[in-house]
Amino acid sequence: MRRFAYHEPSTLEEASKLLVELGDDAYVFAGGTDLLVEIRERLRKVSHLVNIKSIPGIRDISWDPATGLTLGALVTARQLETLTGVQQTYPNFAEALRSLGSIQVRNRATVVGNICRASPSADTIPPLIADGAIIHYYTPQGMRRMPLSEFFTGPGRTVLKRGEIATGIILPAPEANSVRAYIKHGRRKAMELATVGVAVSFVREGNRCSQARIALGAVGPTVVRATGAEAILNGSLLDDDVIDRAGVQAMNDCTPISNVRASADYRREMVNVLTRRAVRTALEATA
Amino acid sequence: MKQIVELIINGDSHDVIVEEHRSLLDTLREEAGLTGTKKGCDVGDCGACTVLVDGQPVNACLMLAVEASGKRVETVEGLQSASGALHPLQDAFMRHGASQCGFCTPGILMMARQLLEENPDPTDEEIRFGLSGNICRCTGYTKIFDAIRSAAQEMRTTRETEVTL
Numbered sequence: 001m002r003r004f005a006y007h008e009p010s011t012l013e014e015a016s017k018l019l020v021e022l023g024d025d026a027y028v029f030a031g032g033t034d035l036l037v038e039i040r041e042r043l044r045k046v047s048h049l050v051n052i053k054s055i056p057g058i059r060d061i062s063w064d065p066a067t068g069l070t071l072g073a074l075v076t077a078r079q080l081e082t083l084t085g086v087q088q089t090y091p092n093f094a095e096a097l098r099s100l101g102s103i104q105v106r107n108r109a110t111v112v113g114n115i116c117r118a119s120p121s122a123d124t125i126p127p128l129i130a131d132g133a134i135i136h137y138y139t140p141q142g143m144r145r146m147p148l149s150e151f152f153t154g155p156g157r158t159v160l161k162r163g164e165i166a167t168g169i170i171l172p173a174p175e176a177n178s179v180r181a182y183i184k185h186g187r188r189k190a191m192e193l194a195t196v197g198v199a200v201s202f203v204r205e206g207n208r209c210s211q212a213r214i215a216l217g218a219v220g221p222t223v224v225r226a227t228g229a230e231a232i233l234n235g236s237l238l239d240d241d242v243i244d245r246a247g248v249q250a251m252n253d254c255t256p257i258s259n260v261r262a263s264a265d266y267r268r269e270m271v272n273v274l275t276r277r278a279v280r281t282a283l284e285a286t287a
Numbered sequence: 288m289k290q291i292v293e294l295i296i297n298g299d300s301h302d303v304i305v306e307e308h309r310s311l312l313d314t315l316r317e318e319a320g321l322t323g324t325k326k327g328c329d330v331g332d333c334g335a336c337t338v339l340v341d342g343q344p345v346n347a348c349l350m351l352a353v354e355a356s357g358k359r360v361e362t363v364e365g366l367q368s369a370s371g372a373l374h375p376l377q378d379a380f381m382r383h384g385a386s387q388c389g390f391c392t393p394g395i396l397m398m399a400r401q402l403l404e405e406n407p408d409p410t411d412e413e414i415r416f417g418l419s420g421n422i423c424r425c426t427g428y429t430k431i432f433d434a435i436r437s438a439a440q441e442m443r444t445t446r447e448t449e450v451t452l
Contacts, residue, residue, distance in 0.1 A: 005307065032351070036348075036349050051354070053354070101331070101420065102334060103419075103420055104344050105346065105420065107344060
């Protein structure tokens, strides 16, 4: 592996200062499951790793019926996946966690790391956006927070500036009568990157839909909201016609590219199919 | 920079001098001389280097040796008992012909050991899910599944016998 210097700061302030001082080739290291691969395959020039695992206060998971699920930057995908409460309360997020890499990878990979890597195909991002997650981050001027849907600025890029460090996320408690689903599409079941990922979340009264949020993965430079499709669902009775129209509209809400995993046309078509399927899955889960 | 790192491998303490960019996998193989853990893809895809760190299966290629300082590392060399008897999984893999070239076997054995620790009576689907990060290019998985089911059965019987006694 390419050589790098290794730092293990014990506070966020210290880590932030190091990142500023060491410059562009210094990276935050948490789970490391992507970063070490990128170093080894020379996809990223890394001269310094700033391991944040010794920093206290960013390792906890907590649940509160009022505020929801709070998790620190060091919480691994596997920790969350194996919590019964997560499986019951956030089945879409649990599904995304189960489909990320392998158990070995998930024992190391952190959810916040998956977010900060900002891959358009990241598994955890669509359900977290659909469920209205809030990300927290440290800045030298103090802590900040923002909706996860506003966090990404492009492939591999977030709003974080040098010296700013994501510290955790809050996943709000589900609204009464809310339903949700995440469907990942790929050629294999495990060790696969999403060709398309669709997460839906909405509140239903009978079959009437409100507060719909649809997040589409791997079909744009960032995970995107299908706002047109959401508008079709909101206030409507979820009959076949409405669900079909939402699926077609979702195709127009995304901007996929063609690459080794699929063509843009195929991805767009699958957005249609999977959006309809995810809405129906969410409905059936509570029927 | 080099660091002295204390690794507790299969119950024994090893002080090894490692450079900070060295993976746990390379350190196990080259510094500790434990070559049972295999280096396949070296990027976390194949699972051949699966070891248990503080009881959790991880890809040793995706962990830095310095991160394992003071942690409990278990490799395939520690699977057999102190008396030298094979672990029921190792025995079952032999009986069922579950390894051909054998390269993926150490990783699968470690993964399966943890799987049976958490779930002594797994369904086929649970075994499949548990092994989905371990890639074998020789056998298909039928014999591997047979061996794991057989070992699970044997381990449950042993446990019941111990309880009865």
